[in-house]
Each structure stands twice: as structure tokens, then as C-alpha cells.
Amino acid sequence: MKSGSNLERLLEKGEFVVTGELGPPKGPDAEVVKKKAAMLKGNVDAVNITDNQTAIVRMSSIAAAKILLDEGLEPNMQMVARDRNRIAMMSDLFGATAFGIKNMLCLSGDHQSFGNHPEAKNVFDIDSIQMIYMVKTMRDEQKVICGEDIEGEFKMFIGAACNPFADPFWYRLHRLEKKVEAGVDFIQTQCIYDMARFKEFMKQVVDLGLHEKCKILAGITPLKSVGMARYMAANVSGITIPEDTINRLRGAGKGNVANEGIKIACEQMQEMQEMEGIAGVHLMAIEWEHRVAEIMEMAGMLPRPTV
Amino acid sequence: MIVAERKPFSEILSMVENYSKIIVLGCGSCVTICMAGGEEEVKILASQLRLAFKKDKKNVEVEEFMALRQCDDEFMDDPVLIEKVQAADVVISMACGVGVQHATAFFNRVITDSPTRIVPALNTTFMGANIGVGVWEERCVGCGDCVLEKTGGICPVTRCAKSLLNGPCGGSSNGSCEINKDTECAWHLIVERLKALDELDRIKPVEMYKDWRPSHDGGPRKIVREDMRL
Amino acid sequence: MKAFEPKIVAFCCHYCALAAADVAGKMGFQIPSNIRIIRVLCTGKVEVLHILKAFEAGADGVVVIGCKFGECYFKEGNFRAAKKVERVQSLIEEVGLEGERVKFDFVPGPGAKKFAAILSDMTEKVKSMGPNPLGQ
Numbered sequence: 001m002k003s004g005s006n007l008e009r010l011l012e013k014g015e016f017v018v019t020g021e022l023g024p025p026k027g028p029d030a031e032v033v034k035k036k037a038a039m040l041k042g043n044v045d046a047v048n049i050t051d052n053q054t055a056i057v058r059m060s061s062i063a064a065a066k067i068l069l070d071e072g073l074e075p076n077m078q079m080v081a082r083d084r085n086r087i088a089m090m091s092d093l094f095g096a097t098a099f100g101i102k103n104m105l106c107l108s109g110d111h112q113s114f115g116n117h118p119e120a121k122n123v124f125d126i127d128s129i130q131m132i133y134m135v136k137t138m139r140d141e142q143k144v145i146c147g148e149d150i151e152g153e154f155k156m157f158i159g160a161a162c163n164p165f166a167d168p169f170w171y172r173l174h175r176l177e178k179k180v181e182a183g184v185d186f187i188q189t190q191c192i193y194d195m196a197r198f199k200e201f202m203k204q205v206v207d208l209g210l211h212e213k214c215k216i217l218a219g220i221t222p223l224k225s226v227g228m229a230r231y232m233a234a235n236v237s238g239i240t241i242p243e244d245t246i247n248r249l250r251g252a253g254k255g256n257v258a259n260e261g262i263k264i265a266c267e268q269m270q271e272m273q274e275m276e277g278i279a280g281v282h283l284m285a286i287e288w289e290h291r292v293a294e295i296m297e298m299a300g301m302l303p304r305p306t307v
Numbered sequence: 308m309i310v311a312e313r314k315p316f317s318e319i320l321s322m323v324e325n326y327s328k329i330i331v332l333g334c335g336s337c338v339t340i341c342m343a344g345g346e347e348e349v350k351i352l353a354s355q356l357r358l359a360f361k362k363d364k365k366n367v368e369v370e371e372f373m374a375l376r377q378c379d380d381e382f383m384d385d386p387v388l389i390e391k392v393q394a395a396d397v398v399i400s401m402a403c404g405v406g407v408q409h410a411t412a413f414f415n416r417v418i419t420d421s422p423t424r425i426v427p428a429l430n431t432t433f434m435g436a437n438i439g440v441g442v443w444e445e446r447c448v449g450c451g452d453c454v455l456e457k458t459g460g461i462c463p464v465t466r467c468a469k470s471l472l473n474g475p476c477g478g479s480s481n482g483s484c485e486i487n488k489d490t491e492c493a494w495h496l497i498v499e500r501l502k503a504l505d506e507l508d509r510i511k512p513v514e515m516y517k518d519w520r521p522s523h524d525g526g527p528r529k530i531v532r533e534d535m536r537l
Numbered sequence: 538m539k540a541f542e543p544k545i546v547a548f549c550c551h552y553c554a555l556a557a558a559d560v561a562g563k564m565g566f567q568i569p570s571n572i573r574i575i576r577v578l579c580t581g582k583v584e585v586l587h588i589l590k591a592f593e594a595g596a597d598g599v600v601v602i603g604c605k606f607g608e609c610y611f612k613e614g615n616f617r618a619a620k621k622v623e624r625v626q627s628l629i630e631e632v633g634l635e636g637e638r639v640k641f642d643f644v645p646g647p648g649a650k651k652f653a654a655i656l657s658d659m660t661e662k663v664k665s666m667g668p669n670p671l672g673q
Contacts, residue, residue, distance in 0.1 A: 081469065086516065108476040111468050111486045122469070126516050129473035133513055145516060163477035171475070171498045174507070178473060182513045190477060237480040316631035347586065351628065354589040358671040359632040
């Protein structure tokens with residue numbers, strides 16, 4: 001076992017996992033984290049805690065992850081390359097294991113110009129792929145980057161992101177391969193809407209056998225409105241939303257669009273269960289945590305398996 | 308070359324408004340090429356200063372002079388220039404940050420009876436190339452350990468907003484960087500170039516952590532050629 | 538008290554602008570005494586510094602008159618001149634002079650009427666702004 005986390009054990013057993021996501025508050029209020037945690041508890045297998053997402057200052061991922069642990073949930077701590085150098089990263093990782101945080105994701109991070117402190121200097125001492133390699137080295141060799149031994153046992157289940165449709169499109173598979181080579185244990189993709197195109201991508205992934213070297217979770221974000229769909233298609237790299245989906249949302253009638261969005265998401269989740277190479281789903285219902293239980297119920301995925 | 312831009316006039320004026328003998332010293336190298344501190348810019352700044360001082364009815368002398376380079380003693384070791392600097396209350400150097408500092412050190416060394424005051428007229432920005440008429444873009448951040456051979460001649464440290472060595476990130480869109488549609492995604496350029504060269508294998512293995520020590524994180528760097536020193 | 542007669546410097550290109558001046562002269566138009574005409578082969582030859590020096594020497598206004606865009610004998614000289622004038626506008630605003638004291642304009646072919654109008658319009662405009670406080 002790499003860390004013995006719930007997520008790892010479920011995946012090992014071959015269970016179709018579901019991870020959720022939680023954005024910490026723009027301040028120290030632990031109650032906000034606890035409230036969101038309560039909505040997710042029992043409805044997903046592990047919860048991603050974002051790390052100053054879009055470079056907006058929020059409670060740190062490690063702190064929010066600890067709060068989640070205390071509430072009885074399993075956190076996936078996220079760490080971006082933007083704000084910490086390797087020294088701070090390794091230091092935080094020691095702290096994470098000390099707290100009992102067993103899963104983490106290695107990410108590049110949105111550039112600081114997107115956030116509320118664009119004047120800040122960024123770090124980017126190491127990139128996300130080097131981070132994966134670093135955490136793997138720490139875990140499998142029990143050494144820090146410079147080769148010194150780690151005092152005590154460091155354990156971590158390593159995740160990363162994949163945006164299969166970002167540009168340059170033909171290179172995305174190579175990049176996934178690189179992350180696997182660096183030692184990633186699980187991957188969460190950017191949210192998918194174009195199922196046909198995603199199936200093609202997964203076929204190539206399976207052909208290369210990558211799905212056997214790491215566990216791939218497909219990203220799902222339920223659409224709340226046509227406006228949201230348009231916004232995402234225009235502003236998030238690689239996201240295209242099929243006309244069919246837009247039409248379904250439009251045709252849903254006033255007050256019912258969000259429900260239709262949830263229906264579509266559930267259908268997607270079911271389709272993902274049948275897709276070769278997909279080991280689970282990463283459900284990103286940002287600021288919609290209160291509907292996760294409902295979505296999971298509708299998708300027929302409750303209760304969550306235990307292991 | 309080093310690329311710089313002239314500061315707003317009001318900022319330059321505020322540095323010298325209490326003086327009555329000013330010399331505007333230009334530089335004939337990089338800042339001439341990027342049209343920030345060359346002969347023409349010296350004349351223009353001097354003209355603006357004269358006009359501005361007339362406003363306050365001040366009797367101010369504004370001299371103009373050019374040095375081929377301000378980052379090498381030899382090009383400032385001109386008795387005419389030294390005399391003028393000695394006579395002036397303040398020198399407005401239109402050189403890059405290197406030139407301003409070097410000129411300050413030089414004149415303060417050779418003029419011993421009074422300290423020489425030098426102020427910068429430019430904001431020095433980056434090392435870049437002239438990519439079109441009137442357009443300069445950053446190309447090198449001086450990381451001290453060049454990787455251009457591995458990336459098809461495109462620098463990921465400089466041109467990638469995140470200095471990724473295993474790029475591109477998920478924000479690359481249509482060949483553009485996520486920070487700005489007008490900024491090319493360096494890694495997009497790199498993978499396309501390597502594909503054309505049939506050298507994608509160069510970036511197949513994970514590129515290891517960069518040693519940032521040769522870069523600018525430990526104070527001013529220095530290179531000494533012992534073979535050139537007697 | 539003598540009314541303020543603005544000193545206007547007019548950089549005129551040899552082709553359209555001076556041809557216009559010529560025709561205007563033949564039609565009986567006299568160049569007013571407050572206008573100083575400086576002939577240039579092409580307005581593209583006018584430098585930022587020339588205009589600044591004119592203001593330093595006491596000009597109250599400067600006008601650069603060239604050919605219509607697309608009709609410049611040297612193809613892009615007038616475009617370059619227009620850009621330089623824009624630059625001078627911000628340079629003089631930086632020192633506290635109104636940007637409208639300098640202007641680029643063009644005359645079509647031998648456009649005598651327009652030529653005269655440019656000069657009189659500029660004179661009127663500068664009159665309303667008052668003398669150049671920063672000149673000699």
C-alpha cells in the first residue's frame with residue numbers, strides 16, 4: 001500500500017470511486033469547511049481541497065484538509081507549484097503525513113495574474129510533473145530531493161490532473177504518459193462534456209496501457225444553466241459543450257434547467273462506469289455541495305462502498 | 308539586448324527639479340536600439356526639461372552628451388565628459404540599470420572633489436529581441452543554465468509564464484498562454500518545433516528539477532576570466 | 538494692449554502642401570504674417586525634435602501639412618508624420634502644454650481653400666489657448 005488511504009484501498013479492490021471537491025473559505029472560518037464537509041460526508045469516497053484556486057487567497061489546503069479529517073472525511077490535499085518552493089513543499093508534505101492526510105494532487109496552479117494578488121511574485125521552483133516525481137521519491141526511497149533520509153515514515157497516494165482536450169491536443173496523451181512515468185498513482189481529468197471525443201481519448205489511453213499504471217477518474221461538473229455552459233466553453237481551456245447538451249438545457253423549461261443539468265451529469269456518470277479505463281469519477285459540484293447527495297442518489301451510487 | 312523604456316516625464320522631473328545644472332547622458336548601445344536612451348531620446352528629454360523649467364521661470368542649464376556605452380569605463384573616460392559631469396549638479400543617465408550603476412561608480416571614482424549624483428531616466432525591463440518594427444519581446448531571463456538545445460531553440464524558463472520544464476500546462480489554448488491571448492504558449496511552440504524536427508523523444512523523459520543556483524537568487528552573479536587577468 | 542497674434546510654424550511638404558500654397562497665392566490669398574512656413578521635401582522628414590525646438594523657440598502652435606493619406610509622393614511619409622505628431626502631443630502634454638497646439642493635417646492635390654482654412658483654424662484655436670507659456 002502506498003498510503004493505505006480509503007481511496008487507494010477502494011481503487012485496489014476495483015470499486016468505481018467517486019471523489020468530490022471543496023473550496024476553502026477566504027478566511028479562517030473552520031465552520032464553513034465543516035458545513036460543506038457535512039454535506040459531502042458519506043456521499044463521496046474522498047474530497048479534493050483546492051489550493052488557492054485561481055490564485056485567490058483562501059485557507060490553505062493542508063489546514064482545511066486537517067479539519068476534514070477531524071470531521072471523519074478523507075481529504076485529497078492539493079498542492080500547486082505557484083506558491084511554494086521545494087523546501088516548503090517537502091515541509092508541508094511531512095506535516096500532511098503527520099496529520100494523517102494520505103492523498104494529494106500535484107498541480108501547476110493558475111497563474112497569479114488571475115487572482116486577487118496579481119502583484120505577487122510567483123515561485124514555480126519545480127513544475128507539477130517534477131512534483132509527482134518528488135513525492136514518489138520521498139515515499140518509495142524515503143529521501144528528500146537532496147538525498148538525505150527522511151526521519152519517520154512518509155506515505156502518500158499521488159494524484160495529478162489531466163486536461164485531455166487542452167491544446168496542443170495531439171500532445172495531451174504524451175503529457176499523461178509523462179505523468180505516469182513520473183510516478184502518479186491516480187489522475188483526475190478536467191470536466192468532460194463531449195463524451196464522444198472523450199471515448200476516443202480513452203481508447204488511446206487504453207491502447208498504451210496507461211490505465212493499468214494509474215487509476216483514471218473522469219471529471220464531471222453538472223451544468224446549472226445555459227449561461228454557465230457558454231461561460232465554460234469560452235473561458236476554460238479545452239472545454240467544448242455539444243449542441244445536444246445545450247439544447248437539452250434550453251428545452252428544460254424555466255426553473256428546471258439545473259435539474260436537467262443534474263440529469264445529464266448522472267447519465268454521464270453511468271456512461272463512465274461502462275467506459276474502459278475509467279476507474280471512477282471526480283464530481284466537481286463547486287458551490288453546489290448541497291446537491292451532491294441528490295446527484296449521487298439519482299445516479300444510483302449510494303451508499304458508498306466500504307473497504 | 309537589454310530593453311528599457313523611458314520613465315514618465317513627471318517622474319524624471321521630480322528627481323531633478325531642485326537643481327540648476329543638469330546633464331542628460333545617453334548610451335549608444337542597447338538603449339539606442341530600443342529607442343529609449345539614445346541620441347534622439349537625449350535631445351528630446353533635454354528639450355522637454357528646458358520647456359518644463361521655463362514654466363517655473365527657473366534658469367536651468369541642460370547639457371546633452373552621448374557615451375557609446377555606460378557599462379564600460381573606457382567609453383566614459385573622456386575628459387570633456389568628465390569635466391561636464393563635474394560641473395553639473397546632477398546627471399540624468401539614459402542608460403539601462405547596469406549603465407546607471409556603472410557610471411555612478413566610475414564618476415565617483417574619478418571625480419574626487421565632490422560626489423556625483425546620477426539618476427535613472429529609464430525603467431530597465433528585460434533581455435529581448437526586436438521581433439518587429441517597434442516591438443521587443445523578452446527572450447532570456449539569464450537562468451545561467453541554458454536548455455535551448457533540448458527545446459528546439461525556444462526558452463521555457465523565459466517564455467512560459469510558469470517556467471515549466473515539463474509543459475504545457477492545462478491552460479494552453481489555441482497556441483496562447485492562459486495569462487493573455489496575445490502571449491504565445493511557449494510549450495505549444497516547443498512541441499510543434501520538436502515534432503517538425505522529429506525530436507519529440509527529447510522531451511519524453513521527465514526533465515528533472517532545475518538547479519536555480521546559477522540564476523538570480525543569490526545576489527549579484529560574477530564571472531571572472533582568470534586567463535584574461537595579469 | 539495689442540491682441541495676441543499666435544506664432545504658428547507650418548511644416549509644409551513640397552508636393553501637396555506647397556502646391557496648395559502656390560495656388561492659394563495665385564487666387565489672392567496672402568499667408569498671414571503670424572505664420573512661418575518651413576518647406577520640407579516630405580512631412581516624413583519632420584522629426585519630433587524639430588517640433589519641440591519650435592516650441593522652445595517660442596512658437597505658440599505647430600501644424601504639419603502633408604498630402605492626403607494614400608497620395609504621399611513617398612508613399613508613407615505622411616503616415617509617419619502623423620505618428621510623430623501624436624508622439625509630440627503626449628511629450629508636450631507631459632511638460633504642461635496643451636496637446637492641441639500641434640496638429641497634423643493634409644490637403645488634397647492643390648487644395649488651396651483647405652490650405653488657407655488649416656492655417657486660419659489653427660490660428661483661431663491657438664488664440665483661444667493663449668500664448669505658449671514655455672517659449673522664449
